[in-house]
Every structure is written in C-alpha cells, then in structure tokens.
Amino acid sequence: MCRVRRDSRALADDRRHRLGGFTLIELLVVIAIIAILAALLLPSLTKAKLKAQGVQCLSNHKQLLLAWKMYSDDNRDTLLYASHWAAPMPERDPYVWVRGQLDFDPGNSSNWDVERDVKKSPMWPYCGKSASIWRCPADRSTVTVNGQALPRVRSMSMNIWVGGFLGMDCGLSGDPDYFAYGGSTWRVYLKMPELANPGPSKTFLLLDMREDSIDWGNFATDMTGWPDHTESAGFYDLPASYHNRAGGLSFADGHSEIKRWIDPRTTPPLVLNGEIPDQYNSPNNKDIAWLQERATRPK
Numbered sequence: 001m002c003r004v005r006r007d008s009r010a011l012a013d014d015r016r017h018r019l020g021g022f023t024l025i026e027l028l029v030v031i032a033i034i035a036i037l038a039a040l041l042l043p044s045l046t047k048a049k050l051k052a053q054g055v056q057c058l059s060n061h062k063q064l065l066l067a068w069k070m071y072s073d074d075n076r077d078t079l080l081y082a083s084h085w086a087a088p089m090p091e092r093d094p095y096v097w098v099r100g101q102l103d104f105d106p107g108n109s110s111n112w113d114v115e116r117d118v119k120k121s122p123m124w125p126y127c128g129k130s131a132s133i134w135r136c137p138a139d140r141s142t143v144t145v146n147g148q149a150l151p152r153v154r155s156m157s158m159n160i161w162v163g164g165f166l167g168m169d170c171g172l173s174g175d176p177d178y179f180a181y182g183g184s185t186w187r188v189y190l191k192m193p194e195l196a197n198p199g200p201s202k203t204f205l206l207l208d209m210r211e212d213s214i215d216w217g218n219f220a221t222d223m224t225g226w227p228d229h230t231e232s233a234g235f236y237d238l239p240a241s242y243h244n245r246a247g248g249l250s251f252a253d254g255h256s257e258i259k260r261w262i263d264p265r266t267t268p269p270l271v272l273n274g275e276i277p278d279q280y281n282s283p284n285n286k287d288i289a290w291l292q293e294r295a296t297r298p299k
Contacts, residue, residue, distance in 0.1 A: 139211060156206045
C-alpha cells in the first residue's frame with residue numbers, strides 16, 4: 001500500500017518535471033527563431049551604427065573647421081599652411097596646421113601621442129582641448145606600442161591648395177622654388193578673401209583620408225586634366241571611405257558633408273597596417289573631377 005503511494009507520487013513528480021521544462025526540439029526551434037530575428041535585425045543595426053558614426057564625423061569636421069576659422073579671424077585672415085616640407089623652415093613651420101608624419105611605426109610617436117603634434121598645432125587653443133575631433137569615429141586604425149594597440153591621432157588632412165607646402169606649391173613639382181618662380185598653374189590660397197573663386201562653400205578644407213594613404217597633414221588633389229582633359233586624371237592621395245564607400249569633408253564656409261565615391265578605382269582594397277601605392281592614373285574618374293572642382297582654380 002505504501003509502495004503504491006510512493007509510485008504514484010513518483011509518477012506525479014515526473015509529470016510535473018516534464019510539464020515545467022523544454023524538449024530538445026523546442027529549444028532548437030527557439031534558437032532558430034532567435035537566429036532568424038538576429039539576421040533580420042543585424043543590417044538595420046549596422047546601418048544605424050554607420051549613420052551615427054557619420055553624424056559624429058560631420059560634427060568633428062565642423063568643430064575642427066571652426067578652430068581653423070577662428071585662428072584666421074584672429075590673424076588678419078591669414079590661412080594656415082596645409083603641410084610642412086621635408087626640409088625644416090623655422091620661420092614658417094610654426095604656422096602649419098599640424099606637423100608630423102603618420103605611418104604604422106610604433107617608434108614614431110606622431111602616430112599615437114597627441115602631445116607630439118596635435119597639441120602643438122596653432123589651432124589647438126581653439127579646439128576646446130578635444131583631440132578626438134581630429135579623427136573620424138569610423139577609423140579603427142591603431143599602432144601597437146609595447147604590446148598595446150593605440151588609436152592613431154588623426155584621420156583628417158587639409159586641402160593642399162589651401163595654404164600649400166609652407167605657402168608654396170613645391171610638393172607637387174619637387175622643386176622648392178617652383179611656386180616662387182611662378183611656375184605653378186594653380187592657385188595656393190593664403191588669405192581668406194582669395195577663396196572668392198570658387199567660393200568658400202565650393203572649396204573643401206578638410207577631408208578624411210584612408211589609413212593606408214594618410215601621412216603628412218595635407219591631401220593633395222592632382223589637378224592634371226581639369227576640366228577638359230579628364231583622360232589625364234589621376235590620384236596623388238586617396239580619400240577615406242569609412243562610411244559605406246563614402247568619406248567626410250568640410251568646406252571653408254563652415255559646412256560639412258559625407259561624399260559617396262562612385263568610381264571603384266577611388267576605393268581599392270585597404271592595405272592593413274601598411275601604405276598603399278596611392279599615386280596612379282585614373283582616366284575619366286568622376287570622383288577626381290569632383291575633388292578638382294572643389295580644390296582650387298587657375299591663377
């Protein structure tokens with residue numbers, strides 16, 4: 001009699017356990033549903049993340065451009081130089097917007113230490129003590145220093161035709177006296193009023209560069225072939241495409257935008273932790289024509 005009650009109790013306990021748990025098939029069905037939902041939601045989440053990074057990138061551009069403009073306002077409309085030159089020029093070097101060369105050498109502190117170049121920029125006092133605005137949030141490039149991966153300090157470079165190489169167009173010719181002797185066809189803007197042609201709203205100032213192309217502080221738009229011989233066009237530097245084949249730019253009038261590149265030759269595969277050969281011909285590339293239109297004008 002007692003044994004029957006114990007067996008009945010055991011059967012009841014077993015029934016309750018089965019009612020309170022999941023079978024293997026039920027668990028597999030739940031996991032499959034979760035996987036399907038994740039697959040459906042992931043593109044939306046990725047798109048939202050890219051959009052948020054784009055908004056932050058535009059904000060960084062605007063803040064850095066405002067610092068550039070405030071410096072010019074305080075210095076009689078003088079424009080900072082876009083780049084230093086290979087040889088030191090002590091009388092001009094202090095007026096470069098940012099010095100230093102980026103690469104992936106851990107021994108080169110210009111890559112990872114904002115104290116080295118960024119905080120010595122003549123624009124730094126106008127930056128609100130924020131070094132993060134010098135970098136696109138989608139730029140994940142790092143340099144490994146003593147076993148630690150450190151983010152590189154800068155994604156942005158300045159239009160070489162706004163300020164030039166220490167005020168000169170010597171970099172694209174290889175001759176430091178080339179600009180001084182009037183040999184250049186294209187204008188290097190040195191004062192704010194000179195931007196009247198093509199106009200501040202049509203002259204880009206800062207541009208995000210690819211991590212494998214950025215080095216000195218300038219982005220050099222090769223003007224060869226503009227506007228009537230696009231078959232001669234080519235790249236001297238490559239723009240970034242961190243935002244789904246698009247990159248951030250800011251313009252001398254204060255606005256910023258994300259530009260989507262349309263020619264695949266503008267966005268070759270990334271070279272990780274190295275430098276890409278970024279000087280090559282690219283005939284009839286509409287992206288180059290777009291940059292040329294917004295870089296400078298003939299003298």
